[in-house]
Amino acid sequence: MIEVTHLTKTFWLPHRVDALADVSLSIAAGEVVVVIGPSGSGKSTLLRCLNRLETADAGHVFIDGIDVLDPKTDINRVRAEVGMVFQSFNLFPHKTVLDNITLAQRVVRRRSRAEAQQKAEALLVKVGIREKAGAYPDQLSGGQQQRVAIARALAMDPKVMLFDEPTSALDPEMIGEVLEVMKTLAREGMTMVCVTHEMGFAREVADRVVFMDAGAIVETMDAGAIVETGTPEHFFVNPEHERTKLFLSQILK
Amino acid sequence: MRSTASPPVLKRPASHYVGAASFFMLLFGLLAALYVATMQVDYVWRWNRIPQYFAYKQTIETRAEADGEVAALAPHGERRLLTLRSEEGEQTLDVPAEGLRVAVGDSVYAGDILAVEAHWRVGLLMQGLWLTIQVSVIATVLGVVIGLFAGIARVSKNPLFRWSALTYVEFIRGSPLLVQIFIWYFVLGTLFNSILAKQGFQQIPPLWYGVAAMATFAGAYVAEIVRAGIQSIHRGQNEAARSLGMSYPQAMIHVILPQAIRRILPPLAGEFISLIKDSSLLGIIAIRELTKATREIVTVSLQAFEMWFICALLYLILTFSLSMCVKYLERKIVV
Ligand SMILES: Nc1ncnc2c1ncn2[C@@H]1O[C@H](COP(=O)(O)OP(=O)(O)OP(=O)(O)O)[C@@H](O)[C@H]1O
Ligand SMILES: [Mg+2]
Numbered sequence: 001m002i003e004v005t006h007l008t009k010t011f012w013l014p015h016r017v018d019a020l021a022d023v024s025l026s027i028a029a030g031e032v033v034v035v036i037g038p039s040g041s042g043k044s045t046l047l048r049c050l051n052r053l054e055t056a057d058a059g060h061v062f063i064d065g066i067d068v069l070d071p072k073t074d075i076n077r078v079r080a081e082v083g084m085v086f087q088s089f090n091l092f093p094h095k096t097v098l099d100n101i102t103l104a105q106r107v108v109r110r111r112s113r114a115e116a117q118q119k120a121e122a123l124l125v126k127v128g129i130r131e132k133a134g135a136y137p138d139q140l141s142g143g144q145q146q147r148v149a150i151a152r153a154l155a156m157d158p159k160v161m162l163f164d165e166p167t168s169a170l171d172p173e174m175i176g177e178v179l180e181v182m183k184t185l186a187r188e189g190m191t192m193v194c195v196t197h198e199m200g201f202a203r204e205v206a207d208r209v210v211f212m213d214a215g216a217i218v219e220t221m222d223a224g225a226i227v228e229t230g231t232p233e234h235f236f237v238n239p240e241h242e243r244t245k246l247f248l249s250q251i252l253k
Numbered sequence: 254m255r256s257t258a259s260p261p262v263l264k265r266p267a268s269h270y271v272g273a274a275s276f277f278m279l280l281f282g283l284l285a286a287l288y289v290a291t292m293q294v295d296y297v298w299r300w301n302r303i304p305q306y307f308a309y310k311q312t313i314e315t316r317a318e319a320d321g322e323v324a325a326l327a328p329h330g331e332r333r334l335l336t337l338r339s340e341e342g343e344q345t346l347d348v349p350a351e352g353l354r355v356a357v358g359d360s361v362y363a364g365d366i367l368a369v370e371a372h373w374r375v376g377l378l379m380q381g382l383w384l385t386i387q388v389s390v391i392a393t394v395l396g397v398v399i400g401l402f403a404g405i406a407r408v409s410k411n412p413l414f415r416w417s418a419l420t421y422v423e424f425i426r427g428s429p430l431l432v433q434i435f436i437w438y439f440v441l442g443t444l445f446n447s448i449l450a451k452q453g454f455q456q457i458p459p460l461w462y463g464v465a466a467m468a469t470f471a472g473a474y475v476a477e478i479v480r481a482g483i484q485s486i487h488r489g490q491n492e493a494a495r496s497l498g499m500s501y502p503q504a505m506i507h508v509i510l511p512q513a514i515r516r517i518l519p520p521l522a523g524e525f526i527s528l529i530k531d532s533s534l535l536g537i538i539a540i541r542e543l544t545k546a547t548r549e550i551v552t553v554s555l556q557a558f559e560m561w562f563i564c565a566l567l568y569l570i571l572t573f574s575l576s577m578c579v580k581y582l583e584r585k586i587v588v
Contacts, residue, residue: 051496053492053495053496076495076498076499076500077498078498079495079496079497079498080497080498081498082496083496083497084493084496086489086492086493088489090487090489090490090492090493091493092490092493092494092508092512093512094511094512103497103507103508104494104497104498104499107499107503107507108497108498108499108503149493152497153496153497156497156498
């Protein structure tokens with residue numbers, strides 16, 4: 001479903017950063033891949049290169065057989081198939097929850113108002129906030145906003161969902177409700193790439209965990225290697241590489 | 254929660270009242286000083302002469318053109334059709350029913366007044382004010398259209414649009430409006446009108462060159478306001494829209510601009526207030542807007558002091574009502 005080969009991206013301003021240095025990754029349909037790594041390791045950049053929010057310097061990205069980086073590719077059509085959920089939600093503050101979810105359906109998918117609303121309402125039920133359809137984003141909690149953002153992306157009927165630290169801007173008590181929605185999605189067979197350090201989520205639904213550092217994939221682990229150690233929220237992973245070990249020892253207290 | 258009880262009475266310190274009293278003393282002091290100064294130069298204030306420049310009553314007299322006799326007075330709506338029979342033949346005149354000075358059978362001499370009527374006419378000052386309003390409104394509308402496109406072009410990735418807009422904005426903002434008016438009138442105006450004349454078309458009056466100068470001038474400032482408004486919207490908004498598959502124009506129209514409008518509105522109002530005031534420069538290319546009209550009145554009436562104060566007051570009324578309108582709009586747009 002997703003084929004990434006030798007992807008390279010360098011930022012020159014304010015100073016040279018090799019955000020992606022020859023990254024290759026292959027993700028099959030229905031697979032759930034969790035990407036972890038220290039801050040600045042290029043996780044967001046990798047995700048943003050997948051739907052060309054960031055243009056890679058070299059390498060290839062194929063999504064469902066379509067060459068994403070080919071300038072002749074209609075990128076808007078690719079993006080409609082690739083949902084993205086951001087750390088900071090990025091809901092449209094001037095539109096109600098319902099309108100947030102119907103907007104792209106109507107202007108991109110050209111669905112009728114009734115059809116778009118029907119879809120939006122079904123998705124609001126799915127993410128568990130049916131009663132907030134008429135509210136504005138700033139009237140919702142962070143967890144609710146992120147669930148609306150997921151519904152907004154799902155409304156396009158994407159083939160792939162990209163999550164960039166969807167829970168790291170949330171208060172701890174709201175993380176669970178967002179992860180629940182993501183788990184449901186994973187179990188339904190959605191192809192997902194998630195940047196997240198929620199190891200419980202990774203253990204439960206991920207197929208693989210990819211560790212990135214300094215713009216490169218250092219190690220790919222089987223999600224089965226994540227072991228819950230007695231108490232919940234405590235995990236044990238035994239990676240091969242020293243850098244992975246060091247990083248995991250920091251996030252798995 | 255809005256409380257229904259009356260707000261608590263604010264207890265103000267004594268210094269507040271001292272300050273307020275000083276303010277009014279200063280104000281009246283200045284007015285008195287002005288008055289005394291004008292007495293020194295024997296200036297006679299004649300405020301009663303001012304209203305005629307807003308509107309005045311013009312009397313129209315209908316006079317007989319030859320000796321003769323009033324033959325008939327036929328009703329004609331509110332008016333009468335007066336038939337005057339003379340040696341040269343019959344003549345029918347349309348006269349008001351009220352203000353009729355003759356009756357059927359009266360004999361009249363050439364030059365006699367047959368009827369008088371009075372009409373209200375718009376005074377020069379009002380004509381000037383109206384022209385100022387018209388010029389400002391048209392220039393504002395055009396300026397917004399130009400500014401919107403130029404502002405969007407300013408944030409475009411395409412160098413053709415970005416650099417064109419930048420050149421336009423810098424050129425306009427870097428030279429005085431007065432010079433731009435001259436360029437529009439004496440350079441472009443001469444060119445256009447000569448070409449039009451060669452092709453046998455009608456000339457474009459100076460008014461339109463003036464409006465064009467004002468509109469392009471305002472457009473450059475509006476462009477900068479629009480650019481700042483667009484850039485003030487968080488990058489994440491554009492990314493969210495684009496990640497859903499919206500094209501750049503779709504994201505602009507549905508996501509960025511609706512949010513930017515609210516931030517654009519207050520500085521935009523400031524820009525249009527300047528525009529109203531700057532329109533006073535158009536007098537130099539023979540456009541009789543408020544300032545030019547005032548100058549003309551001053552030349553004939555010699556009541557310079559009253560007229561210039563009135564002129565300033567009229568501008569103040571225009572600008573103040575505009576800023577009130579915008580305040581109202583702003584409150585309406587808040588989501
Ligand atoms: N638009 C940009 N301009 C310049 N440098 C950038 C830009 N975006 C990212 N970078 C740099 O690229 C590197 C990788 O950034 P990226 O955001 O992909 O890291 P990340 O792994 O997502 O980190 P985090 O966990 O903090 O989100 C960082 O050093 C960052 O400073
Ligand atoms: Mg990141």
